[in-house]
Each structure stands twice: as structure tokens, then as C-alpha cells.
Amino acid sequence: MTKPILLTGASGALGRMLAREMAAQGVALRLTDIAPFPDAVPEGASFTKADLNDGVTILRLAEGCRAILHFGGVSVEQPFEDVLGPNLRGLHHIYEAARREGARVVFASSNHSIGFHRQGETLDLDCQFRPDGFYGLSKAYGELMGRLYWDKHGVENANLRIGSCLPAPVDARMLSTWLSYPDLLRLVMACTDAPRLGHAVIWGASANPGSWWARDHRERIGWAPQDNAEDFRATIEKKIHPSEVARRHQGGAFCVIDYSRPTPPPVDAFSLD
Numbered sequence: 192m193t194k195p196i197l198l199t200g201a202s203g204a205l206g207r208m209l210a211r212e213m214a215a216q217g218v219a220l221r222l223t224d225i226a227p228f229p230d231a232v233p234e235g236a237s238f239t240k241a242d243l244n245d246g247v248t249i250l251r252l253a254e255g256c257r258a259i260l261h262f263g264g265v266s267v268e269q270p271f272e273d274v275l276g277p278n279l280r281g282l283h284h285i286y287e288a289a290r291r292e293g294a295r296v297v298f299a300s301s302n303h304s305i306g307f308h309r310q311g312e313t314l315d316l317d318c319q320f321r322p323d324g325f326y327g328l329s330k331a332y333g334e335l336m337g338r339l340y341w342d343k344h345g346v347e348n349a350n351l352r353i354g355s356c357l358p359a360p361v362d363a364r365m366l367s368t369w370l371s372y373p374d375l376l377r378l379v380m381a382c383t384d385a386p387r388l389g390h391a392v393i394w395g396a397s398a399n400p401g402s403w404w405a406r407d408h409r410e411r412i413g414w415a416p417q418d419n420a421e422d423f424r425a426t427i428e429k430k431i432h433p434s435e436v437a438r439r440h441q442g443g444a445f446c447v448i449d450y451s452r453p454t455p456p457p458v459d460a461f462s463l464d
């Protein structure tokens with residue numbers, strides 16, 4: 192019998208969708224979240240309410256699993272103390288569980304790990320992390336945790352630098368960053384099914400012509416996005432953020448939160464990039 196897959200953040204927006212769609216494809220799922228699961232638990236799945244801070248319970252939940260889809264934790268910008276437990280300590284619990292089980296990890300990373308790169312700049316995998324807050328910093332930490340656990344322990348992992356994963360794009364920035372639900376589902380399935388993963392980093396965006404993101408490890412897993420934000424251009428292209436800081440940087444509105452450089456920064460400040 193195929194081993195089950197553990198999905199954290201199952202009660203969240205993306206977790207609910209993955210739980211429903213993967214269960215419908217016959218994947219045996221263990222679902223977990225600190226919040227109750229808001230839907231009927233799909234057939235073939237179970238749900239356990241748990242805090243990512245509770246390492247013992249995470250180890251128990253991962254027992255016998257072949258993969259951990261790690262979608263739980265703080266998912267927007269928050270004060271450092273609030274990010275610390277779920278996103279840093281919790282991530283460590285996930286990787287220790289994966290190491291013990293010989294499971295692979297699919298980590299929901301974020302564009303906010305590179306959010307202070309300029310819009311319009313095309314990034315490859317070798318771009319620097321430029322987190323746009325404590326949340327984005329926790330995602331950079333998560334990707335580096337994956338690097339460490341592959342290099343040192345052979346724990347395979349895929350780090351999905353998700354752009355904006357919503358049913359439809361809602362503003363002009365998402366002409367570059369949108370990831371459709373079906374493209375995310377196919378991406379996650381490709382990560383769980385690929386014969387070999389190693390330490391992979393993949394830009395989580397649909398086939399948007401306006402994308403800022405180029406080379407990654409998608410060939411390794413045989414994934415190609417199929418949807419395209421251009422289909423929504425007429426309804427979103429005029430929806431532009433009022434802040435110049437948001438318009439200038441890939442992380443958009445997250446860059447503005449608690450921003451305390453002079454606005455706009457002096458031109459010569461960027462020569463120090």
C-alpha cells in the first residue's frame with residue numbers, strides 16, 4: 192500500500208484546496224492545522240488539530256509518511272515574535288520528522304523571500320534572498336533549512352517560491368506573480384511523484400508572459416504551468432498600488448509594511464544594492 196502524505200496548514204486557503212483535490216485523486220492524506228478543518232474531511236483522509244510548535248505531535252503525525260507538504264504557519268507579515276514559533280521552530284520539527292521517516296518535504300516558500308528585488312528585474316535561482324519582512328525572512332530560512340537537510344541528511348525537498356496563489360489574479364502586479372490553483376495542484380503532485388528531487392527550488396507562478404522569474408528546477412519534476420494571468424488583463428491592469436515602494440519592488444504591498452527608509456529613497460541609495 193502507498194504510504195500517506197502529511198499536509199500541514201490543511202485548514203488554510205491552499206491547504207483546503209489541496210486536501211480536496213488530492214484526496215479526489217486517491218492520495219491518502221493526513222491533514223493537520225491549529226485551526227479546525229472547515230470542510231467535511233475527504234474520504235481516505237484524517238484530520239488532527241495540532242500546533243507546529245509541538246514537535247512530539249508533528250513526529251507522531253509524520254510516522255509512516257512518504258512526504259510532508261508543509262503549508263502551515265504564519266502566511267502574512269507579522270511581528271517577529273509571532274513568526275518565530277510556527278515558521279522557524281515549526282519548520283525544524285517538520286524537517287526532523289522528515290529525516291526520521293525518510294520522507295520528502297514540499298515547502299510553501301514565497302516570493303516575499305526575494306521581495307526587495309526590483310519589479311521588472313528577471314531573477315534566476317542564484318539571485319540573493321532579499322526578504323521584505325519577518326515573514327519573507329522565515330521563508331528564506333525555510334529554504335536554507337531544506338538546503339541543510341539535503342546536504343547533511345539526504346532529505347529531499349522542493350521549495351515552491353509561490354507568487355500570488357488565488358482563484359484569479361486581482362491586481363496589476365499579479366500579471367507577473369499569479370499562480371492558479373490548478374497549476375499549484377499539478378506542481379505539488381509533480382513534487383510528490385518525481386523519482387528524484389534532491390534540493391529543488393521552483394518559482395510558483397503560472398505561465399504569465401509578464402513573469403519576473405526565469406530558470407529553476409522544474410525540469411527535474413516535469414512540471415510546466417498551463418494557466419496565464421493575461422486572460423484577466425482587462426479587469427486588473429488598472430489596479431495599481433498607490434505606494435511607490437510597493438510598485439517598485441517584487442514583494443509589492445508587503446514591502447511597505449513598517450517601511451522606514453526615506454520615501455522615495457535617494458537615487459544614489461540604489462547604487463549600494
Ligand SMILES: NC(=O)c1ccc[n+]([C@@H]2O[C@H](COP(=O)([O-])OP(=O)(O)OC[C@H]3O[C@@H](n4cnc5c(N)ncnc54)[C@H](O)[C@@H]3O)[C@@H](O)[C@H]2O)c1
Pocket residue numbers: 199200201202203204205206223224225226241242243244261262263264265266267276277281299300301302352353354355356357
Ligand atoms: N496564498 C498565497 O498566495 C501564498 C503565496 C506565497 C506563499 N504562500 C504560503 O503557502 C502556505 C499556505 O498559504 P495560505 O494562503 O493557504 O495561508 P493560510 O493562512 O490560509 O493558511 C495557513 C494555515 O496555517 C495554519 N497555522 C498557523 N499557525 C499554525 C501553527 N502554529 N500550527 C499549525 N498550523 C498553523 C493556519 O491556521 C492556517 O490554516 C503558507 O505557508 C504561505 O506562506 C501562500
